[in-house]
Amino acid sequence: MPELPEVETTRRGVAPVLEGGRIAAVQVRERRLRWPLPPGFAAELEGSRILTVGRRGKYLLIGTDAGTLLLHLGMSGSLRIVTAAAAPGPHDHVDVLLRSGRCxxxxxxxxxxxLHLVHGDPLAHPLLRALGPEPLTSAFDxxxxxxxxxxxxVAVKQLLMNSAIVVGVGNIYASEALFHAGVAPGRAAGRLSHAATARIVAAVKRVLRAAIRSGGTTLRDYVNADGDPGYFRQKLYVYERAGEPCRRCGTPIRQRRQGQRSTYWCPTCQR
DNA sequence: AGTGCGGCCTGTCCGC
DNA sequence: TGCGGACAGGCCGCAC
Structure with missing residues (x-):
């Protein structure tokens, strides 16, 4: 996905438009998402007012007076603000149309x-209930x-991508944070010193904050609420840089499969 | 309880 | 030019 910086960038972009808006209609063109949209999904939302646009991990929480809309962008999703009249293109699966004419x-x-419409406390939903702390809060120390x-x-890189440990860190930012922490991604989590975990925590926070400031990372699909890509890709030290010189020491960046995902690291800077 | 893997999808790229 | 296979930002659900 869209990892935390991309979801947060999306949240910041859509919130000013959505908050306070009244839903005129919800148009579903494709129900077959990760979980199929149930019949009546659109009708339940129509006429309701959007109160808040929050985030928990990589989920957007769009709070309405008809319930909370949980939105996950998956690997390739985006949520854009367009005008209601704008013609839909390929893979435009769902529109939330506002009375203001925005969509x-x-x-x-x-x-x-x-997408899920949740009644009651959204944090009690099975998808959110067992999530670990937000990385940018003091609970993650x-x-x-x-x-x-x-x-x-388990290897520390896989542990960082486990949302029960900490939310929002995916394949890109796990590799990047471990570079900045100077920790090799294959290190067993249980053998990390307290000092190493402290460096990892600091690096995760630093990388995520910097990525948010750049509007996230766009590899191919991701765009923000205005349809613009993120610019953090230029600031990546290891991700997708296999064979290229380390930006700190010049050693060629290495790549290997770890838990069926590509991992990148500098064998000199990371131990 | 922790770990590893299959599966869900489309699109692109690479080698033959 | 076509085709098969690998791979791509995630993560649930299952077997062990």
């Missing part, structure tokens, strides 16, 4: 994204990460 348009080529890594044999 929030969900596009997702791979359809790994999802060295003591926490060190405690959660004990007796874990």
């Amino acid at each position: 929030a348009r969900f596009n997702d080529p791979r359809r790994f994204g999802s 060295a003591a926490y990460l060190h405690a959660r890594t004990r007796r874990r044999r």
Whole structure:
């Protein structure tokens, strides 16, 4: 996905348009998302007022007086603000049309994204209930990460991508954060020193904040609410740089498969 | 309980 | 030019 910086960038872009708006209609062109949209999904939302646009991990939480719309962008999704009259293109699966004439348009080529309408406390929903802390809060600190890594044999990079440990960190930012922390991605989580976990926590926060400032990373599909790409790709140190010189020491960046995902690291800067 | 893997989709790229 | 296979930002659900 869209990892946390891309979702947060989207949230910031759509919130000023959606908050306070009244939903005139919801148009569903493709129900077969990660979880099929149930019949009546659109009708339940029509006529309701949007109150808030929040985020939990990589989920957008669009709070309305008819319930909370949970939106996940999956691997390839985006949520754009367009005018209601704008002609839909390929993979424009769902439109939320406002009485103002604006429209929030969900596009997702791979359809790994999802939408749920949740009644009651959205944080109690099964998809959100077991999520770990937000990385940009004080709940994610060295003591926490060190405690959660004990007796874990899994590689630290896979642990960082586990949303029960910390939310919002995907394949790009896990690799980038470990570079900045100076920790090799294959290190067993349970053997990390307290100092190493402290460096990892600081690096995760730093990388995510910097990526948000750049509007996220666009590899191919991701665009923000205005349809613009993110610019953090230029600031990546290791991701998708296999064979290219490390920007710090010049050693060629290495790549390998780890848990069926590509991992990138500098064998000199990361131990 | 922790770990590893299959599967969900479309699109692109690479080698033959 | 066509075709098969690998791969791509995620993550649930299952077997062990």
